[in-house]
Amino acid sequence: MLSIPVHYFLILGAILFGLGVVGVITRRNAIVIFMSIELMLNAVNLTFLAFSNYLNNVEGHIFVFMIMVVAAAEVAVGLAIIVAIFRLRETVHVDDIRLLKW
């Protein structure tokens, strides 16, 4: 497995990250926004692993684990919040939930 340049992975990561950004900005559904954030996190993971391989350093892997932990925690709490909001407002569309702008 010596034939793939490392920066290919970086560029793939950049593309996925950008896609995640687009998703966060354009989607109305809070759950989909959440998924877009997961996409961004995974793009970062990919970058971490690529650099880890390039630098021959295990810390990238450790970081990926931490990100996974954070992602899992985030999803648990985030989805709980979304469910709570849905129970209260019967919507998961973020443009319906903008009480700060009253």
Next chain:
Amino acid sequence: MDSFGDLLFYLVIETGFLKAALVVNLLLVVVMILTLMERKISAWIQERHGPNRVGPWGILQPIADGVKFFTKEDIVPSHVDKFLYIIAPLVSLFPALVTFAVVPFGDQMTVNMFDHLVTIQFQVADINVGILYIVGIASLGVYGLIVGGFGSNNKYSMLGGLRSSAQMISYELPMGLAIISVVMLSGSLRLNDIVTDQSSLLAWNIFRQPLGFIIFFVAAFAETNRLPFDLPEAEQELVGGYHTEYSSMKFSAFMISEYSHIITASSLVATLYLGGWQIPGLAALNLPIVAEQLLQILAFIVKTSFIIFIFMWVRWTLPRFRYDQLMNLGWKSMVPLGLLNVVLTAAVVAFF
């Protein structure tokens, strides 16, 4: 690539292509047998005759069933999400089959084949994180159900899919906890190491990990959606659950995946807790290596078959859980017990 032999060697041995194909086909054949076996066992338990018309004692019944499935009209209801509807059985089948890839069904042996001295591993892929692979792939089994349930665009199917996702997530946890205990004892994530670790009868994990065995076994029932945990397809409540809208070969694919799951789960139970392909005391007999290998493979098959038999036995004996009971059992009994098991095992490993 100077000869056909070399090419064959490359294809068969180096890539494991043949081995994989062999195993998958074998699995499908076994599934066929299992359908008959289930009907026979259920008949036996219910004091009926079971299928006895096609072939002697009805042993050709699976073939007849196959023909029937293939020749039936493949109905695609108009309201379904076509892509998901079609892909769901495949998604369901895929993890059931690939899980088996890392299960060792025999020891390795070195033979001379086509003038090549080759080591044959009775295992499709001997990866060093095999057990993690199993956990990872097993958790994908739920997608077939979810996709099928959602793609059918039917409330019963949808509820089935919902239930299955909740159930899968809930029972993955105790299963993982039970596996962790086993891994702690063997000190390796490689399934082969786990098997060789149980070299004597008393070293079988069922004796070292009785609690873990029970937890894993129960969780395996839940993961395969077998009674008493078959809520995703509970006929009385959800008509047919996630496969309500399916017919013909697609329905058959769900069936195949269910039985494949059973086989994989049983083989895993056998591997993790019953010593896998090991036969205690076999080495003392000093049999020829080929005989020894065949005996070991046979032992694996016997153990797995026994577990499969228990699966069926339980199915036709126990009633179905209610949904809240299922969740209570999962979160309030299995998870704490699993944690306790992990803690105890860790203490034993650390201090003895």
Next chain:
Amino acid sequence: MEDFIWLIPLMPLLGAIINGLFGHVLKGKAGLIASIAVLISFLYSVKAFLMVLDGVTFDGDLFTWIAAGSFQANFGLRIDQLSSVMMLVVSGVGFLIHVYANGYMHGDRSVGRFFAYMNLFVFSMLMLVMGNNLLLLYLGWEGVGLCSYLLIGYFYDKPSAAKAGLKAFLVNRVGDFGFAIGIFIIFTTIGTITYSGIFENVERLVSAGVVTTASLLLFMGACGKSAQFPLYIWLPDAMEGPTPVSALIHAATMVTAGVYMVARFSFLFSYSETAMLVIVIIGTFTALFAATMALVNNDIKRVLAYSTISQLGYMFIGVGVGAYAAGVFHLMTHAFFKALLFLGAGAVMHSLADETNIQKMGALYGKIKITALTFIMAWLAISGIPPFSGFFSKDEILANAYAYHPLVWFFGAVGAFITAFYMSRLVFLTFFGESRVDPEVEKHIHESPRVMTIPLMVLAFLAVVGGLVGIPQFVADLWGGSNHFHHFLEPVFAAANERLHLAHLSHALEYGLMLASVLIALGGIYLAYLMYIKKAIDPDALAAKYKGAYTTLYNKYYVDEGIDAGLLNPIVVMSRWLWHFVDERIIDGLVNVSAKIVMLISLLVRRVQTGYVQHYASVMVIGVILVLGYYLFS
């Protein structure tokens, strides 16, 4: 001595706390508690005085009060001849007035509050005289000022009383301002504020060239507190307070604080001839000036108030010319007879349903005999009739004034004549002649209760014999005695006396001056007799003849009006301008403009807050892009 002197100020403070907190529960008992507290203080003061008499003095710190950096103020007390006399006067006269007040304030709706203030006042006054450093002096100084304010405005639902309290407080602030600066100068120059420290390092003040400034600033405080020209204007108005208050605070004790302070700093003032001269001039002028205003006033308490101002002027003449002992002597005797006068006036008012206009009195002698008799004794004392106490003290001051400069004596003598006249007028109009009392009121005229008359009698006794402790040396020589009071105070003023070298008058001259004093006093009384008893001279005709002079006097030289027009009105006008223009237009305008600007910006900026998460997120992303861009391309 250390073991009990701290109790002297503590007892009134305890009384104040008890009365302040539980006054509404105690009601009638409040006066009892307050009186007992002051009585205990008085008894301990007597004990301290006796020890001082034996030559034991005390000057030391009880505990550290304030410690900030290099500055340290200790709670230190100084019990010497001067402060022991003051303690006796304060607690003794204070006790008598407290007893009197029990009767006078009987039935008032918030007696507890009254006695809490009174006790607090006694505490503050004791702190003022007992402290061994300027900070404690200042504490007491401000404390008595506060109590004065609170007590003048005691009837706070009466607008004039509330206004008078405020006036007293504000006028005092002017003096206190100078006083505080004086203290600062002393502290920055010497670095210590204890009396002993200042005494030892007074040369440094001299070498720094600030001794005159410091002295004058301190005297400025004394002017305010002791109601000297031009800061006397608050004292007549202070008569709005209850009469015991006038007696205690505005006659006997608080107003003498200035005299005490100058006496206490005699060693400092003796370094500055200018300051001494200023004190003498102000004192002389005030003595004469206030006396003239008393001539025509018809309010019994205000007459006494002007009289007090005038007498304070005499005290300042005394301390100004270097006769400190004489000043303090007059302070003491004045405390006796002026307290007596006020209490007597209070008793008269008590009998006449709070009537204060002497034109509506007369022929009361037969009806309220005890009051009248004690009042007459005080009258004789203040007029300077021997052997009443006022004669000795005033005569001593005038003699020393003559030694300083005959002109001072002359003005003092004129003032004494006027004093004798207006006091006689007061007495004749009140107690003699025909009755002009409202017939409705006349029926109810009655003698005051015992609790009021007994203090009157005690004070009358003191007013009569109080002067005997300070019989002038040349008189005492006749039988081989000595001026006990002078000898007693000798150690305190030794340093100042040594520097000043008071001129000694010949015995003949002294006898002559004494005779002149007596004649002047008798002359004043005779003139009043002619005018108000014999009716030989019609005062109304006299007033009509010299109409201009009369109205000027009657309107108190238009000083209040002058201050209003010359000082207050410009301030009010300027304040209005500051308020309406500077504050409302410029400052508020600036604030409003800034608020408007914020509002305008907000109008734009608030469009950013759309409530859509995505908009925020995109802004965040833009930020990321910018930061990345900066990092990449710079």
Next chain:
Amino acid sequence: MALESILFWLFAMLAVGGGVGVVVHPNPVKSALFLVVTFFALAGEYVLLMAHFVAIVHIAVYAGAIMVLFLFVIMLLNVQEESRLAGVWGFMRYFSVVLFVALFVQLGYFGYQGFFGAENVPLVRETEIGTVEQIGTALFSQYVLPFEIASILLLTAMIGALYLSKQKLGLGEPARAARVKEALHEKEEAH
């Protein structure tokens, strides 16, 4: 072209395709399934990067747990397809593309600076750092504190999620929910 390159391009296309699907598909369930595809492809990429362990954990955590949770919630809430994005949303759509391009250019430039410019393009190497032993050793020695903190974080998240879902939020009070909805609509109309 070597097998690895083929696999790389395959997985990369799958990942990007899945990502695009997540972003553009109006149906949240489809979006989620696209995301699963992306995750699988990414797991493949991880394997190519010699990170087997991470790859499998990735599958187990993301595909096995997180995405199932997502699907579960979507189905539980019975979320409908997103209606066409109108008004500001249309603008946001084009604007997001601009942002995407900007971000991609910048991040890509990073790659260019670091690697394109080098004389020898660094390739993925055979390495042992992705094995369980290596990662485990690192996790339980040097990074034991972050590891423990991560466990605390998970515990906190668990309790938080439980608390949030246990709360009584007026469920069973349809009237009140309807009122809220009405108020929201009135607000909308006012705008």
